[in-house]
Amino acid sequence: MSKSSLHMKFSVLMSVYRREQPAFLHECLQSLHAQTQPAHEIVVVLDGEITQNLQAALDEWRTRLPLKIVPLPQNVGLGKALNAGIEHCTHDYIFRMDSDDIAHPERFALQCAFLRQHPETDLLGGQIAEFDRHIPADGSRMNMRRVPLTHADIVRFSQKRNPFNHMTVAYRKSSLHRVGGYQHHLWMEDYNLWLRMLAAGMQCANLPQTLVYARTGSGMIGRRKGWRYIRSEWQLYRLKRRLALQTPPAAFVCFAQRALPRLLPSALLQFLYNRLRRNP
Numbered sequence: 001m002s003k004s005s006l007h008m009k010f011s012v013l014m015s016v017y018r019r020e021q022p023a024f025l026h027e028c029l030q031s032l033h034a035q036t037q038p039a040h041e042i043v044v045v046l047d048g049e050i051t052q053n054l055q056a057a058l059d060e061w062r063t064r065l066p067l068k069i070v071p072l073p074q075n076v077g078l079g080k081a082l083n084a085g086i087e088h089c090t091h092d093y094i095f096r097m098d099s100d101d102i103a104h105p106e107r108f109a110l111q112c113a114f115l116r117q118h119p120e121t122d123l124l125g126g127q128i129a130e131f132d133r134h135i136p137a138d139g140s141r142m143n144m145r146r147v148p149l150t151h152a153d154i155v156r157f158s159q160k161r162n163p164f165n166h167m168t169v170a171y172r173k174s175s176l177h178r179v180g181g182y183q184h185h186l187w188m189e190d191y192n193l194w195l196r197m198l199a200a201g202m203q204c205a206n207l208p209q210t211l212v213y214a215r216t217g218s219g220m221i222g223r224r225k226g227w228r229y230i231r232s233e234w235q236l237y238r239l240k241r242r243l244a245l246q247t248p249p250a251a252f253v254c255f256a257q258r259a260l261p262r263l264l265p266s267a268l269l270q271f272l273y274n275r276l277r278r279n280p
Contacts, residue, residue, distance in 0.1 A: 008093065008112045008115065008116060009040045009090075009091045009093070010039060010040060010041075010091050010093035010094065010095055010108070010112070010170070011039065011040065011042070011043055011089035011090055011091045011093070011094050011095070012032065012039045012041065012043065012094075012095045012096075012097050013043050013045075013082065013085045013086065013089060013094050013095070013097070014028075014042070014043070014044055014045070014085075014097045014098065015044075015045045015047050015078060015081040015082060015085065015099065016044055016045070016046055016047065016050060016054060016058075016099045017046075017047040017048055017050065017075060017081075018048060018049060018050045018051050018054065018075075020054060020099055020100060021100065022051070022053040022054050022056065022057045024099070024100035024215060025054060025057045025058070025099050025100065026057045026060070027100075027102055028097065028098070028099050028100060028101060028102060028103075029057070029058075029061045029065060031101075031102040031103040031104075031105075032065060032097070033061070033064055033065055034105050035103065035105060035106075035107065035108045035109070036105055036106055036108075036109045037108045037109040037112055038108070039065075039066065039095070039108060040066060040090075040091065041066050041068055041089065041090055042065055042066055042067050042068065043068045043070060043085045043088050043089050044058065044067055044068070044069050044070065044085075044099075045070045045072065045081045045082065045084055045085040045088075046069065046070065046072060047072055047075050047076060047077070047078070047081040048074050048075030048076070068088060070084060070085055070088050072084060077184060078182075078189055079182035079183060079184050079185070079189040080184070082181075082182050082189070083182050086173060086176060089173055091173070092173045092174055093115065093170060093171075093172060093173075094170065094172070094173055094176075095108065095169075095170045096166060096167060096168075096169045096170070096171075097167060097212075098166075098167040098212075098214070100215045101167050101212050101213060101214050102135065102212065102213040102215075103212055104209070104210060104211050104212065104213070106209070107126075107168070107212065110126070110207055110209055110211065111124055111126070111207065111211070114205070114207060115170065118203075118205065120203050121203050121204070121205055122171060122172050122175040122197060122202035122203050122204065123164070123169060123170075123171045123172075123175070123194065123197055123202060123203075123205075124169065124170045124171070124204070124205050124206070124207070125147065125164040125166075125168040125169040125170075125204075125205075125206045125211075126147075126165065126168040126206055126207035126208075126209055126210070126211035126212070127144060127145065127146055127147065127165065127168070127206070127207070127208065127209060127210045127211065128144070128145050128165040128167065128168060128210060128211065128212045128213070128214045129142040129143070129210050129212075129213050130142055130143040130144070130145060130214050130215075131213060131214070131215060131216070132215070132216060133215070135213055142213075143216075144210070145165055145214075147162075147164060147165060147206050148163060148206060149205065149206050149207070149208060150205065151203055151204050151205060154204050154205070154206065155198055158194060158195060158198055158245070159240075159245060159246050159250070159254065160254050160258075162188075162190070162194070163194060163206075164190070164194055164204075164206065165212065165214070166190035167212050167214055168212050169190075171197075175197065175202055176193075178200060178202075179193070179196040179197055179200050179202075180196070181193075185232065185235055185236070185239075186228065186229075186231075186232045186235075187229065187232055188232055188235070188236055191236065192239060195239060195240065195243060195245060196239075196243065198245070199243040199244070226262060226263075227262075229262045230259045230262050230263075233255055233258050233259040233262070234255065234259070236258075237251055237252065237254070237255040240254075
């Protein structure tokens with residue numbers, strides 16, 4: 001870790017809502033406490049009323065982490081919750097985190113070092129290792145979701161698939177303001193934002209290292225199928241057309257390739273999902 005990265009100030013942004021597991025939130029906060037380069041501020045948006053156990057987990061960490069709690073009177077959804085949190089972030093650099101994931105101890109140090117060396121970067125992510133409820137002691141049985149590293153490869157990859165692991169990204173608050181922040185897009189708020197940032201000519205990169213251990217849960221694939229997800233894919237198709245990121249025929253072919261598997265049985269969809277994870 002370079003000395004210059006030690007002086008880089010940044011905020012961490014995460015959202016919590018009542019259905020999340022207190023034990024998972026505790027593990028997430030514990031991983032933030034274990035960072036070799038600690039955050040200067042951790043903005044936690046409460047997306048509506050949360051349970052007493054979730055509140056107890058936050059209270060337990062208040063004295064050990066620089067938590068800034070932003071309560072919202074009602075559940076507004078991820079995009080609006082993150083937009084509210086962004087306005088409470090003191091620093092221009094914001095690091096996203098999901099409240100049930102576990103950050104690698106070197107995550108912030110690695111990203112800060114890169115951003116110091118490449119100040120033109122607006123959006124920086126990295127790789128993830130996926131697990132169910134607990135990280136295997138030997139690291140086995142974890143799927144890797146690998147994403148491209150360079151800006152040019154990210155642009156190409158983005159035409160068909162999400163080029164970032166959202167729980168690993170760091171971005172500039174000023175850059176988000178330039179494109180209007182998050183927008184409501186069911187299950188795809190992050191992908192929507194990345195496409196708008198790329199269309200605006202913002203510079204992006206991914207690190208080759210695994211930055212986050214992402215908890216997928218047994219119900220993840222079930223949430224990624226059905227007609228609601230297909231409607232969200234259609235919204236994504238229309239966004240690509242509006243941003244002129246693809247020609248109309250190419251955008252429609254991509255829509256069909258992404259939408260039709262949403263009608264497959266969960267077991268087959270899981271197989272395809274794992275294959276795509278291993279082959280970016």
